[in-house]
Structures are given as structure tokens and as C-alpha cells.
Amino acid sequence: MSNTKMKLKNMKSNKKQILHQKRNDGIPFDSSLFEDINVNRSAVERRAATLSGRRSVKKQWQAAWLLKAVSCIDLTTLSGDDTESNVLRLCAKAKSPIRLDLLEAMGMKDADIHTGAVCVYHNFIKDAKKGLRGSSIPIAAVSTGFPAGNIPLKERLKQIELSVAAGATEIDIVVSRDLVIRSDWKTLYDEVAACRKACGDAHMKTILATGEIPTYTKVAKASWVSMMAGSDFIKTSTGKEPVNATIPVSLVMIRTIREYHELTGYKVGFKPAGGIGKAKQAINWLVLIKEELGDEWLNPDLFRFGASSLLGDIERQLEHYVTGRYSASFRHPMA
Secondary structure (H helix, E strand, O other): OOOHHHHHHHHHHHOOOOOOOOOOOOOOOOHHHOOOOOOOHHHHHHHHHHHHOOOOOOHHHHHHHHHHHHHOEEEEOOOOOOOHHHHHHHHHHHHOOOOHHHHHHOOOOOOOOOOOEEEEOHHHHHHHHHHOOOOOOOEEEEOOOOOOOOOOHHHHHHHHHHHHHHOOOEEEEEOOHHHHHOOOHHHHHHHHHHHHHHHOOOEEEEEOOHHHOOOHHHHHHHHHHHHHOOOOEEEOOOOOOOOOOOHHHHHHHHHHHHHHHHHHOOOOEEEOEOOOOOHHHHHHHHHHHHHHOOHHHOOOOOEOEEEOOHHHHHHHHHHHHHHOOOOOHHHOOOO
């Protein structure tokens, strides 16, 4: 897909590779690692098309994949009409995402299944803390002028600090898309690195907003820069763009994660977000992760879905598996 693999081989032959098995601390900015990347769009789209053309997993195997998907969902509410009661109901659903009778029928009553996190605006962090009290579910907060990010860097950093102080353990930041479009990679690196420093111990998910980036090549380069600057996750979209997560753009980002891991040993997570509302879509993403990154990434520490309606469809599919009948959507309310 790029010349980056050749660069990695050359680097490994010139100096000893240092492997890490911990949080991504980032590496010094080095444009030579990504400047020659040139993504073959048609090849990416051909590879992505192979996923939907396969036979779907069925029966108990499908149920197992869907339960895995539930554990990787960042259950999200980012609406202008959010209220405390909405957030509290969302938290209750995050703690108990699948009806107990369905879990009992599948022999999973004691499996402690819950979502990967709850994602809210800064103002609702205190409500999320209240709703998640007694659980280990992380609170993620969108920050840095989400969704556009067009505010001064100083204000973006202050937002992060306030969200961390309020109790968020994960911060979703947005990159300055103008820097990506202008290929101002050093400034982008400096901004993302400053955000990572402001996060402290909170994990940082960097949103590229790929629907507003014109080429796959720029998506790949922005992914590299974000990881070099210390991102714990790279994320496709805010969910507010005209085009959000797609399999082809996810494939481009996932392969940069693989290359970065080959170079540094750091495992960076991946989060597709926006437009993922069906159980079949979730399975396609899980298969993509398994084939491109391996089983190690199939856990909520390294893979998440950003979704609000996905959980309802997954629960509906699981009820069909248990009962043989599809239920109405209103039987699986979200919040």
C-alpha cells in the first residue's frame, strides 16, 4: 500500500528495534516515515469489497461475535437535547446492555457483559459518574471544540484539563483538518502531542474526521502523525460529517496501525464511529480487525465502536437467535 514497509525494514537493519508493551508514548517527529506514502485507492476498495461478499457467520458463532461487539461499544449520546435523565438511562443500558433472559438462554448470565465506555459531552460527565457508580465502565468525553475543532489550541487544552478533572478517563479530541489538508504535519504533530500531555493519565482518542479529508493518502499520513504524537486510539469520524466510518478508510487507518506497531512495538487502538447501526456492519468491522491486526486487537482496550443505535440492533439479533423470531425495535430501547 505504501513505501513505509521498506522504510521499516531499512530502519530495523540500521539500528536495534525497541519494543514496548504499554501505552503509546509516541516517538519523535520524523516525516521520512510517512512522506512517501501513496495509497492505491482502487486496491483498498477491492480489498474492502471482499468483506461484504463473504458468507455471514450464523447461529451460535454469530451470537458470540455480537456479544464481543457489545463489549467494544462506546455507547454515545452527543445530541443538542441531551439531559441528565438521558445520560442516566444510557449509563443503565451500558451496565446491562443485553436483557437478562437472553443472557440466561445463551448461558452468559455470569459473563459480566457491559459496553466498552460511555461517551458524553463535558457538561454531562458528572451525570455519567453518577450513573456508572459501582461499575468499571470508563467515561469518555469529547473535547477540543468537538466536532469542528476550530478554536485556539490554548482553549482546546483547557477543555481537556477540565474534562479530566471532572472525571473523564478517556478524551476524544478532533484534529485541525486544515492542517491535514495543507499537509502541515509538524504543526499537527505538535498540537496532538500537546493534547496528549494535557490528558495526563486519561487515554486519548484522536478523531481524524476522514469524511472531510480528500484522499486516502492524507488519511494515512494523518494517522501516522497522530500515533507518533502519542494517541492511544485513532478514530475515523465525529459522527457529524456527511460521510463517517467506511470499511475502505478503516482499512487504510488499520494498516498504518500495523506498520506503526511493527516499528515501535506500541499497540494503538482503532475506533470507527458514525453510521454504524446494524449488527452485520459490526461483524464486518470485527472481521477486518481480526484479519488485519489479529486477535490481540479484538478487545475494548484496542478496539471500539462509536455508536448510539448499534446496541439496539445487536440485542434484536440476539433475541432472534434465542427465540427464532424478530422483535419490534421498540422492545430494545436505548435511552
